[in-house]
Amino acid sequence: MTEQPAPTPRVVAVVVTFNRLELLQRLVARLVEVPDVAEVLVVDNASTDGTGEWLAEHTSGRADVHARTLTENGGGAGGFHDGLAWALERGFDLAWMMDDDGLPEPECLATLLAQREDLDFWGPVVVDEAAPDRLVFPIRLPGGTRVVHAMADVTAAAVHGVIPDVVIPFNGVLVTRDLVERIGLPRAEFFIWGDDVEYLWRARDAGARVATVVDAKVHHPSVGELGTPMMGGRTTYNHSPSDLKHYCMARNNTLNLRTYRGWPHVVMFWVKTVWFYLFTRPRPARVVLSARAAYAGLRGDFTGHRRFLT
Structure with a gap:
């Protein structure tokens, strides 16, 4: 009997934005070109730079891009809390979560999906868009205290193309519906900074299979002096x-x-x-x-x- 291929998962991209209209526009343009993305859900954190108006015009009559503008800025934590809840309503199998300032490479999602049978919460390497051989967010390698900043070090540390138990949340990460239903939504009250780490640690405590896929990349502006x-x-x-x-x-x-x-x-x-x-x-x-x-x-x-x- 021929083994049937696994059904194609329904992937919903969840994007949180605040006052970065030009970056949001380039991201949405990229996401709608990705064949495996069923829908793009944009949560606007009460932007004041014309984002709400652009979204209202850009999503009118479309089935692939939808937007909600919040009444007040809830930060990344509030945005992803509301965005994941919205994705649950839309019936996703995998939520692809990202801020507005990242830009996945065209094959990023396909590379991530190749690992979907083995993982619950996984994502790409986030590289500096001005220097793609450098990481925007340093990675602490598993099993020690070594923190790496160079793409070459990440590649060297990978096992079969992944770094297990490490992921940079909310920067192009995939999370399964099952895991979200088990652990709940991000803590909206955190506003920014640490909400992503809390969600990762909560996922680990629930037994989630976590990894970074080194051949999948998201380009991101430099964030300065992390680490x-x-x-x-x-x-x-x-x-x-x-x-x-x-x-x-x-x-x-x-x-x-x-x-x-x-x-x-x-x-x-x-x-x-x-x-x-x-x-x-x-x-x-x-x-x-x-x-x-x-x-x-x-x-x-x-x-x-x-x-x-x-």
């Missing part, structure tokens, strides 16, 4: 010049570490934070801001970031 060296190069710190991003990182990372790694890891994170802003990049006010953010998160207050939005 800034400190303590003589013995470790790194995710410094951001944005007070909004730092506030959310300090709050959400404290909660993630407490929930999934335990208090010793929280303490280590705080030692690094204090060291970084007293010695590596002296800025004592950042220590105070970090403490306020972490305390707010630990007592369940997720409103503090709003003061940086005005």
